[in-house]
Amino acid sequence: MSDLLKTAALAAGGIEWSWWTSNSVLRLTSNLDHGLRDGDVLSAVKSMDGTPLLAIAQPYRDFIEAATPAAILALIADNERLRGLKPALPPRPPEGIGLPRYGLRWNGPTVPLAVQMDDGYWTPWHLAKQIKTAPGSEA
Numbered sequence: 373m374s375d376l377l378k379t380a381a382l383a384a385g386g387i388e389w390s391w392w393t394s395n396s397v398l399r400l401t402s403n404l405d406h407g408l409r410d411g412d413v414l415s416a417v418k419s420m421d422g423t424p425l426l427a428i429a430q431p432y433r434d435f436i437e438a439a440t441p442a443a444i445l446a447l448i449a450d451n452e453r454l455r456g457l458k459p460a461l462p463p464r465p466p467e468g469i470g471l472p473r474y475g476l477r478w479n480g481p482t483v484p485l486a487v488q489m490d491d492g493y494w495t496p497w498h499l500a501k502q503i504k505t506a507p508g509s510e511a
Contacts, residue, residue, distance in 0.1 A: 397415075398416075
């Protein structure tokens with residue numbers, strides 16, 4: 373569900389909006405300051421026969437449909453589940469003592485990836501500090 377909501381939010385421009393009212397007419401207006409008209413997100417209009425209609429662009433309709441209370445509650449639940457989550461220390465070398473060693477693996481020209489190596493080259497300082505200060509450490 374979060375992928376659908378993210379896609380809809382990006383298609384709607386990822387903008388902020390707020391309710392505006394004047395002359396007893398309520399309108400949802402973007403806060404873009406790009407000269408867009410009042411009620412550019414959502415406004416009520418009357419058809420020629422007097423039937424009330426909503427004027428709303430397709431990306432905004434899709435976002436409103438995707439942003440159901442159930443979708444928002446699912447995002448909140450995911451956020452609460454992940455809050456305070458701390459990754460475990462990486463595994464020690466096969467012998468069970470010493471520090472884990474890492475090398476760089478080619479992962480494209482702009483995104484190198486540190487991977488654990490049995491005969492690696494270096495240990496990131498923050499991992500070394502964590503492992504050396506861990507209770508019962510023999511590093």
